[in-house]
Amino acid sequence: MREIGTAFVAGVMAMWISLPAQAAGGGTAPPAHQWSYSGLFGTFDRAQLRRGFEVYKGVCVACHGLRLVAYRNLQDIGFSENEVKAIAAEIEVPAEPNDDGEIEDRPGLPSDRFKSPFPNENAARAANNGALPPDLSLIVKARAGGADYIYALMTGYKDAPANLKVPEGMNYNEYFAGKMIAMVAPLADDGIEYSDGTKATVKQQAEDVTAFLAWAAEPELEERKRMGVKVILFLLLLTGLLYVVKRRIWANVH
Amino acid sequence: MVQFHKPAWLENSLVRWVDHRLPIFSFMSHELYEYPTPRNLNYWWNFGSLAGIVLVIMIVTGIALAMHYTPHTSLAFDSVERIMRDVNYGWLIRYIHMNGASFFFIVVYIHIFRGLYFGSYKAPREILWMLGVVILLLMMATAFMGYVLPWGQMSFWGATVITNLFSAIPWGIGDWVVTLLWGGFAVDNPTLNRFFSLHYLLPFVIVGVVVMHIWALHVHGSNNPVGIDTKGDQDVIPFHPYYTVKDMFGLGVFLIFFALFIFFAPNYMGHPDNYIPANSLSTPAHIVPEWYFLPFYAILRAVPDNFIGGWTTEWLGFIIFEAKLAGVLAMFGAIAVLFVLPWLDRSPVRSSRFRPMYKWFFWIFAIDCVVLGYMGALPAEGIYVVISRVATVYYFAHFLVVIPLLAKFEKTKELPKSISEPVLGGGGGGASAAPAKPMEKA
Ligand code: HEM
Numbered sequence: 001m002r003e004i005g006t007a008f009v010a011g012v013m014a015m016w017i018s019l020p021a022q023a024a025g026g027g028t029a030p031p032a033h034q035w036s037y038s039g040l041f042g043t044f045d046r047a048q049l050r051r052g053f054e055v056y057k058g059v060c061v062a063c064h065g066l067r068l069v070a071y072r073n074l075q076d077i078g079f080s081e082n083e084v085k086a087i088a089a090e091i092e093v094p095a096e097p098n099d100d101g102e103i104e105d106r107p108g109l110p111s112d113r114f115k116s117p118f119p120n121e122n123a124a125r126a127a128n129n130g131a132l133p134p135d136l137s138l139i140v141k142a143r144a145g146g147a148d149y150i151y152a153l154m155t156g157y158k159d160a161p162a163n164l165k166v167p168e169g170m171n172y173n174e175y176f177a178g179k180m181i182a183m184v185a186p187l188a189d190d191g192i193e194y195s196d197g198t199k200a201t202v203k204q205q206a207e208d209v210t211a212f213l214a215w216a217a218e219p220e221l222e223e224r225k226r227m228g229v230k231v232i233l234f235l236l237l238l239t240g241l242l243y244v245v246k247r248r249i250w251a252n253v254h
Numbered sequence: 255m256v257q258f259h260k261p262a263w264l265e266n267s268l269v270r271w272v273d274h275r276l277p278i279f280s281f282m283s284h285e286l287y288e289y290p291t292p293r294n295l296n297y298w299w300n301f302g303s304l305a306g307i308v309l310v311i312m313i314v315t316g317i318a319l320a321m322h323y324t325p326h327t328s329l330a331f332d333s334v335e336r337i338m339r340d341v342n343y344g345w346l347i348r349y350i351h352m353n354g355a356s357f358f359f360i361v362v363y364i365h366i367f368r369g370l371y372f373g374s375y376k377a378p379r380e381i382l383w384m385l386g387v388v389i390l391l392l393m394m395a396t397a398f399m400g401y402v403l404p405w406g407q408m409s410f411w412g413a414t415v416i417t418n419l420f421s422a423i424p425w426g427i428g429d430w431v432v433t434l435l436w437g438g439f440a441v442d443n444p445t446l447n448r449f450f451s452l453h454y455l456l457p458f459v460i461v462g463v464v465v466m467h468i469w470a471l472h473v474h475g476s477n478n479p480v481g482i483d484t485k486g487d488q489d490v491i492p493f494h495p496y497y498t499v500k501d502m503f504g505l506g507v508f509l510i511f512f513a514l515f516i517f518f519a520p521n522y523m524g525h526p527d528n529y530i531p532a533n534s535l536s537t538p539a540h541i542v543p544e545w546y547f548l549p550f551y552a553i554l555r556a557v558p559d560n561f562i563g564g565w566t567t568e569w570l571g572f573i574i575f576e577a578k579l580a581g582v583l584a585m586f587g588a589i590a591v592l593f594v595l596p597w598l599d600r601s602p603v604r605s606s607r608f609r610p611m612y613k614w615f616f617w618i619f620a621i622d623c624v625v626l627g628y629m630g631a632l633p634a635e636g637i638y639v640v641i642s643r644v645a646t647v648y649y650f651a652h653f654l655v656v657i658p659l660l661a662k663f664e665k666t667k668e669l670p671k672s673i674s675e676p677v678l679g680g681g682g683g684g685a686s687a688a689p690a691k692p693m694e695k696a
Pocket of ligand 1 (some may be wrong): 259298300303304305306307309362372374375379382383385386387389390407460476477592
């Protein structure tokens, strides 16, 4: 048993070694926020994801793409097939060449990926004072602090301290690396209207859109955790049995 | 005493027919079934077979990933995301492979420290040990190139920093090597292509070296916690069922930890920047390698740029040291020193249990490695540089000063007469123990 103990400690140590602080790069560390999907058993809140999509579609889509997510994926968060078809059909994408070899536009299909607002990086920068609004498909995984950071950023716009001069076209946000961000505060109270009647405060919208982006970054999260619980239970049982077998087989050695 | 016998399946007539022509079954029986193993191995001895299993897991998941991955700079990142989103259980395969690399290093590092603690590198196991170091080097190369494949920001910038190190090699060789690694004049599509090719190849080279590693192991058998040779049947037990079941149990424990990460914290050991597509125009604020390289990275950065460069250029005249060279030499030296360890440590006693002083220095060394790991993760500035330098000097001093001196001056404890003696509780303390004497020629 003593050896198991030490082996265990060594394992924990090794995990702990792997913990080197991910240098946040200048912004204030975001406070921890409670998410419905955190923890071993947490799941997404469908109604919230739906509202989050409404925020994305109503606000962020003007500047940010979501190019890795397909419209059909929305069915996973509770949109019906017809709703998805209608949402997809709102965009226009280049079709396959027709019989005359011309490329025309066609309405979007559920199998299409979200259409980005700008055709290329230069166009995006030209429209945003030279700043590049990043694609948001993976943003929650691509920032230290994850969802907590995105939420803090959305709700973190404040007046700059008196001694700080904010350059033209920049905004003060203490959570952003360098504290000066080119994005204007995107959310405003009642900036959009929720279809389920929820009051659209800045906090509410920020929380909803962050949850939506967390889903966009990790659409497998629920399946992963559900499978994880089963796998761990199975392994605990198997390992327990193996331990018993091991004891019995070794009984005549000690 | 435990009975040794051949397995019943060797008597099967078909098995006998084949075996008469190709003795593969008696080979298996001999090496995996009857194979006599010290009876006193503790759980630290589980990590060798675990490493072998993790290697297989990496190869299997890697082959599955390669079926969906596209090694092109404009497609690599998205092809990985397609695996995550659209391939059936693609996220599972990728997360197993991604976390598997970290766990491979955890397991192998524990395996190596086990060897250091119990003196497993000493005669007659020097070649076994050196093959292990070769495996470690191959693992590092494989993991480094694998990390480049998803073509995220850390992939790209990690590749740039590490490949650039080779440019420190003097006489124009360095630049030639770097161009060869890149397949051009910068990290770009040809680099990604050759790294993919090599990342697929190297694990099979590792398999080859592991076969030799185990071959060498089976010549003299495992070392053991007491560190003395086995003296006869009373000291050994057949590998099967004793160690097969013990290894299976260990595997179960390992898989629980592994699964916790795969299913509940799959990106914990990764860096968020690698979810940003590679961009040669935007350098990340901190370029940090994967955690398992951090101690070596710390050593690389600990050496001041003008350490040798400054005076050697005049001193040796014809050798032109590039400023970086000293750091690069130190980094590779940190592994090279492991190769010669069996000859640095001339103490006749293997196991730390009978080396009261070495035992302490072993733990100081282990802490030193952890400190180096932390320093590797922190920016190279201020006090961190000082700590890195002290820890780096100590790393080498451990092997080049402490170990040779201990071999001379340490007063080792008396060794038991045989393995079964302490195991069976036969030895009444030191009374019946033989004085420590040079390792018996096995
Ligand atoms: C892919 C990586 C590796 C695999 C699959 C592997 C596999 C094994 C296995 C199965 C054993 C026998 C079981 C045991 O004693 O734990 C073993 C023994 C050993 N390995 Fe490795 N090994 C690997 C890497 C290394 C490395 C990197 C080193 C050292 C630098 C090393 C040094 C040794 C030594 C010294 C022994 C003999 C241990 C003893 O009997 O006390 N191995 N290895």
